[in-house]
Every structure is written in C-alpha cells, then in structure tokens.
Amino acid sequence: MKNTNFNRSTAYKMVSVAAIAIFAFLFAFPLYWIITGSFKTPAAINSTTPQWWPTEWVMDNYQKLFSRQVAPLWEIHVPFTDVSFAGPEMPAAMRWLVNTVFMAVASMILTCITAAMAGYALAKKRFIGRTVMFSLIVCAMALPKQVILIPLLREMSSLELYNTIWAVIFPIVGWPFGVFLMKQFAEGIPGEMMEAARIDGAGEWKTFYTIALPLIKPGIGALAIFTFINSWNDYFMQLIMLSSTDTLTISLGIAKLQAENATDFGLIMAGASLAAIPIIVIFLIFQKYFTKGITMGAVKG
Amino acid sequence: MTKKNPMSRALVRRETIAGYAFMLPSLIFFLGFVIYPMVQCVFTSFFDSTMNREDIFIGLDNYKELFQDPIFRGALWNTVIIVVVSVPVVCIFSLWVSSVIYDLKGPVCSAFRCIFYLPVVTGSVAVTVVWKWMFNNYYGIFNYVGNKAGILDQNINWLGDERFALGCIILILLTTSVGQPIVLYVSALNNVDQSLVEAAEVDGATKMQCFWKIKWPQIMPTTLYILVITTINSFQCFALIQLLTSGGPNHSTDTIMFYIYYNAFKLYRYGYGNAMGVVLAIIIAVLSAVQFKMAKSE
Numbered sequence: 001m002k003n004t005n006f007n008r009s010t011a012y013k014m015v016s017v018a019a020i021a022i023f024a025f026l027f028a029f030p031l032y033w034i035i036t037g038s039f040k041t042p043a044a045i046n047s048t049t050p051q052w053w054p055t056e057w058v059m060d061n062y063q064k065l066f067s068r069q070v071a072p073l074w075e076i077h078v079p080f081t082d083v084s085f086a087g088p089e090m091p092a093a094m095r096w097l098v099n100t101v102f103m104a105v106a107s108m109i110l111t112c113i114t115a116a117m118a119g120y121a122l123a124k125k126r127f128i129g130r131t132v133m134f135s136l137i138v139c140a141m142a143l144p145k146q147v148i149l150i151p152l153l154r155e156m157s158s159l160e161l162y163n164t165i166w167a168v169i170f171p172i173v174g175w176p177f178g179v180f181l182m183k184q185f186a187e188g189i190p191g192e193m194m195e196a197a198r199i200d201g202a203g204e205w206k207t208f209y210t211i212a213l214p215l216i217k218p219g220i221g222a223l224a225i226f227t228f229i230n231s232w233n234d235y236f237m238q239l240i241m242l243s244s245t246d247t248l249t250i251s252l253g254i255a256k257l258q259a260e261n262a263t264d265f266g267l268i269m270a271g272a273s274l275a276a277i278p279i280i281v282i283f284l285i286f287q288k289y290f291t292k293g294i295t296m297g298a299v300k301g
Numbered sequence: 302m303t304k305k306n307p308m309s310r311a312l313v314r315r316e317t318i319a320g321y322a323f324m325l326p327s328l329i330f331f332l333g334f335v336i337y338p339m340v341q342c343v344f345t346s347f348f349d350s351t352m353n354r355e356d357i358f359i360g361l362d363n364y365k366e367l368f369q370d371p372i373f374r375g376a377l378w379n380t381v382i383i384v385v386v387s388v389p390v391v392c393i394f395s396l397w398v399s400s401v402i403y404d405l406k407g408p409v410c411s412a413f414r415c416i417f418y419l420p421v422v423t424g425s426v427a428v429t430v431v432w433k434w435m436f437n438n439y440y441g442i443f444n445y446v447g448n449k450a451g452i453l454d455q456n457i458n459w460l461g462d463e464r465f466a467l468g469c470i471i472l473i474l475l476t477t478s479v480g481q482p483i484v485l486y487v488s489a490l491n492n493v494d495q496s497l498v499e500a501a502e503v504d505g506a507t508k509m510q511c512f513w514k515i516k517w518p519q520i521m522p523t524t525l526y527i528l529v530i531t532t533i534n535s536f537q538c539f540a541l542i543q544l545l546t547s548g549g550p551n552h553s554t555d556t557i558m559f560y561i562y563y564n565a566f567k568l569y570r571y572g573y574g575n576a577m578g579v580v581l582a583i584i585i586a587v588l589s590a591v592q593f594k595m596a597k598s599e
Contacts, residue, residue, distance in 0.1 A: 009507075013401065016397070017402075017405070020398055020402065023398070023417075024413055024416040024417065027476060028416050028419060030428060030431045030435070031419055031423055031431075033431050033435065033442075034423075034427060046440060047440070048439060049445065114326040114327035117323040117327065118323060118324045118326070118328070120323060121322075121324045125316050126313070126320075127313075127316050127317040127318075127319070127320030128317045136336070140335055140339070142529070142589050143582050144536055144558070146558055146561065146562075147561075147582050148341075149561065149562070149565060149578075150345070150571045150575050151575070152334065152338045153565070154341075154571070155334075170330060170334045173330045173334075174331045175335065176335065179327055179331070204322070204323075229422060232424065233421075233423075233424035233426075235425050235540040236539055236540065240562075240566075251424065251425075251426040254426050254427065254430060255426055258433070258544065263437075263440075265434045265440065269431065269434070272427035273427075275426065275427050276422075276423045276424055279422055280422050280423065283422045284415070287411075287415065291414075294481060294484050295484065295488040
C-alpha cells in the first residue's frame with residue numbers, strides 16, 4: 001500500500017516537472033524572440049514562415065535604431081531655474097537610456113533614504129498618530145495609482161514639473177510600499193540595542209545612523225533593487241508625464257518606435273532588447289535581494 | 302515592544318517629535334504626490350472640468366452620466382472578465398508550479414523561479430511589442446503554428462477581431478502575472494513547519510493529505526496576499542491595452558483604466574475621468590475587504 005502510494009506521487013512529480021519545464025520554455029520564448037528578432041534580416045522577419053533560429057545574424061536593426069535621430073546625451077535642468085547643461089550629440093536611443101538610468105537611480109536613492117527613515121520611525125518610535133499614519137499607508141497601497149493620474153497631471157503642470165523627469169520620480173518616491181517594506185525590516189531591530197545607545201548618550205539621529213541603519217541594510221538593498229527595476233519598467237507614469245523627444249525614456253522610446261514603424265519588427269525588437277537586456281542582467285545579479293524584498297513585503301500583507 | 306508602565310509625558314513628546322522628524326521627508330512626497338491627488342480626485346469628480354477653463358460645479362452629474370454611459374459599462378464588464386479569469390488562473394497555476402518546484406534542488410528551483418519571473422523583469426513595453434509581433438496577421442507565429450498544426454484553416458487577425466482580442470490580452474497578462482506569486486509561494490512553502498509535516502507522514506498521511514491539511518492552512522496568509530495583489534494588478538492592466546489595441550476593435554478591449562486615460566488625454570474630460578477613478582477605487586477597496594473577510598473566516 002505504502003509502496004504504490006510512493007510510486008504514484010513520484011510519477012505525479014515527474015510528470016509535473018516535465019509540464020512545468022514546457023511552461024518555462026513558453027515563458028522564456030518571448031524574450032528569446034525579442035533578442036533573436038533584433039538580429040534578423042528584414043527578409044527573415046517579413047516572411048510568413050518564421051525563422052526559429054536566425055540563419056543570418058545582422059546588426060542592421062541596431063544601426064537603424066541608432067541612426068534615426070540625434071539628441072544631446074544629457075541635459076540637466078536645475079529644478080525651478082533656467083540653468084541647464086547639455087551633453088554631446090548622440091543617437092536619440094542613447095539619450096533614452098540615459099534618461100531611464102537617471103530616473104531609476106534618482107527614484108531609487110530618494111525612495112531608500114525617505115523610506116528607511118520613515119520605516120524606522122513607524123517601527124520603533126511610539127509617537128502620537130503612528131497607527132493612523134500606518135493605516136493611511138496601507139490603504140493607499142491598496143489603491144491603484146493610476147486612479148490619481150488626472151489630479152497628478154494638473155499638479156505637476158502647476159508646479160511646472162510637467163514634461164520633466166522629476167514628474168515621474170516624485171510620485172514613485174511618494175508611493176508608500178517602500179515605507180511599508182522598511183517598517184517590516186526595522187521591526188527586527190532589538191529594542192535593547194537602541195536602549196543601550198540612548199543610555200550611552202547617543203542622540204536620535206546617531207541612534208538611527210549607527211544602530212538601526214546597519215541592521216536594516218539588507219532591507220534597503222531589497223528596496224533599492226525593487227525600486228530600480230519597477231521604475232525602469234514603469235510605463236504609465238512616463239506616458240502621462242513626458243512628451244517631448246528629449247525627455248523620452250526607453251519604454252516610451254519603444255512605444256514611439258512602434259507607433260511610427262508599426263511593422264518594422266526588427267527595429268522594434270532592437271529597441272526592446274536595449275530596454276530589456278540591461279534590466280535582466282541587473283535582476284540576475286541582485287536576484288537574492290529582490291526575492292527577499294518581495295517576500296518581506298508580503299509577510300504582513 | 303509593549304510597555305507595561307505608561308511612558309512619561311516628556312518621553313511621549315520626545316518620541317513624537319523624533320517620529321515626525323524621521324517621517325518628514327517621506328511624508329512630503331506621500332502627502333504631496335499620493336494623498337493630495339487622491340483628495341483632488343474625489344473633489345474634482347463633482348465638477349465639469351477641462352483644459353483652460355474654470356471648473357464648474359455639477360454635483361453628481363458625472364456619476365449619473367457614468368452609469369448611463371454604454372462604453373463605461375462595456376469597460377467595466379471587460380475589466381470584470383479580465384479579473385475573474387486571470388485571478389483564479391494565476392493563483393492556481395502559481396500554487397501548482399510552486400508546490401512542485403519548492404523542494405527541488407536549490408539551483409533548479411531558482412532557475413524555474415527566474416524563468417517565470419522573466420516576463421515581469423523584461424518590462425511591459427518590451428513584452429507587449431513582441432506579443433504584438435507574435436499575434437500579427439501575416440508574420441506572427443501564432444497563425445503559422447496554428448495553420449501547420451491544422452487548427453486554423455486561415456490566418457486570424459487576433460488583435461483586430463472582437464472575438465479574440467480580449468482573450469489575447471488576458472493571455473499576455475497571465476504570463477506577466479505569475480512571477481511574483483510563484484516567488485511568494487515558494488518561500489511560504491519553504492517556511493512551513495517541517496515537524497508537523499513529518500509527524501503527519503509518520504501517522505501515514507499521503508502527500509496529498511499533507512499538502513491540503515497541513516501546508517495549505519499555513520500558507521493561507523500568502524494566498525490572501527496573492528489574491529489581493531493579483532486583483533489589483535489585473536484592474537491596472539494598461540500598457541497592454543494601450544499598446545496593442547487602444548481599446549478596440551469596437552471597444553471590445555476597453556477597460557476602466559484605459560477609459561480613464563482616454564477621457565483625460567483624448568477628450569480632456571478631467572471631472573468625468575476622476576469620477577471613474579473614484580468608482581474604480583471603491584470597487585477595489587470593496588473587493589479587497591471582501592477577500593480579507595473571506596480569508597479571515599476560513
């Protein structure tokens with residue numbers, strides 16, 4: 001009896017693993033299709049018989065992508081002033097990448113700093129209004145952020161931030177998931193350590209900086225990579241807030257390629273590779289932190 | 302950190318000042334770019350509001366119009382279909398995958414986890430454009446494979462056909478939705494109390510019994526969280542629709558999210574769009590509350 005049972009479950013397991021392997025193959029296929037597609041010749045792409053493996057590898061699509069338009073590689077506007085610095089003229093696609101990297105890095109840094117401080121306060125400070133604040137954060141997290149798109153748009157244009165990268169960054173930083181995540185991590189700081197620091201005469205800031213911060217570092221790592229990937233891949237906020245050529249991000253750039261050259265799939269795939277490959281490499285490198293961030297955020301969902 | 306003896310007033314004051322000082326940078330962004338727009342959203346929904354003109358107060362007219370608007374009702378219906386199909390499929394599929402892979406050898410498990418997460422990392426735009434190619438009428442592989450396998454006798458214009466467009470969008474949405482639940486389930490299943498499982502096995506419980514009687518109740522909080530995030534994600538599905546079909550053909554893939562965008566950016570009807578946003582927020586809040594209640598009662 002026991003023996004047949006064992007065999008049955010082993011058989012189930014083997015069949016399941018095989019089925020999952022097939023699904024995994026299907027899940028990886030679009031990415032494979034993007035990358036190989038970006039190296040195919042127009043003839044191979046515009047053929048009704050798909051080429052499963054490119055018979056001829058060409059760089060034409062990338063050349064086309066990089067020769068479409070030129071733009072200064074960067075232009076830094078100091079917010080609320082007219083001061084700006086422009087970089088050398090480069091293909092517009094490079095500018096998209098620079099914009100995207102800048103946006104993702106700025107969102108990441110601002111989110112980590114503000115969320116680490118706020119999460120620490122929510123977890124370790126017994127202040128008046130703490131519970132109200134925390135409930136507000138949890139409720140705001142459950143709402144779809146797109147609901148606020150119209151008011152946000154008007155707010156940004158009255159602040160004269162519309163069509164600047166900051167209009168995308170600020171709402172990302174304001175999004176309370178980071179605070180929630182950091183609170184989860186900061187709960188783990190032992191109270192005795194903070195007590196000891198206080199007895200030693202350390203001020204509030206010093207306690208945070210020397211005791212709490214080192215302990216929540218893994219959490220900050222998780223939040224950093226999480227924010228970076230999410231803002232890199234975000235499309236909605238960028239679509240609403242950015243409109244001119246020199247503020248385009250890589251997501252918007254591909255969307256634009258698609259709108260202008262609907263059936264030049266080789267060119268579009270070259271753009272898609274440019275967007276996807278860097279972020280996938282980053283994901284694979286920091287995967288451990290990332291997984292931790294996802295699971296910690298759920299512990300007390 | 303529950304204190305038995307109440308804190309002194311001076312300490313409370315000190316903690317409050319410090320607490321808000323630490324909260325301040327985050328609060329500026331949170332109140333300024335999340336809470337303020339939310340309040341504005343509700344407020345403006347009672348106005349007839351558009352570009353370059355003062356808002357006119359019209360009371361509940363936006364809401365009244367909303368419930369008589371056939372396009373909105375269609376969009377609501379499509380949104381409901383997307384949620385009703387994708388949420389159970391995502392939950393069951395990710396539970397199945399995780400239950401099989403979580404006790405495989407470390408690298409094998411994380412390789413699978415990675416692959417199922419790939420469509421999320423690839424980014425919605427890159428994923429969308431490649432699917433658009435695969436669904437293409439002439440050059441897409443779906444038509445090619447379908448014809449070769451003898452399922453189709455002619456090419457189908459997948460995204461341009463009212464009967465198929467929404468289904469195609471749901472299919473893509475599914476591939477980009479299971480990554481996170483799988484990560485969550487794998488970690489939850491690894492955290493299940495092993496001593497209980499072993500005790501049950503000693504008592505002669507089958508694998509199936511072990512799973513449903515011991516592991517399932519313990520991963521219930523994770524299931525609840527997955528239900529909530531998948532529901533919210535399905536409601537928010539936007540990039541797919543905007544890039545693939547723009548709500549067409551004949552409004553067959555309109556969702557509330559897309560219709561809000563359409564009203565704001567094509568028709569410049571801000572008040573009306575906000576009223577829709579409020580309705581959407583209420584629906585999501587009610588659904589989340591119901592899901593919590595149901596999970597609590599189990």
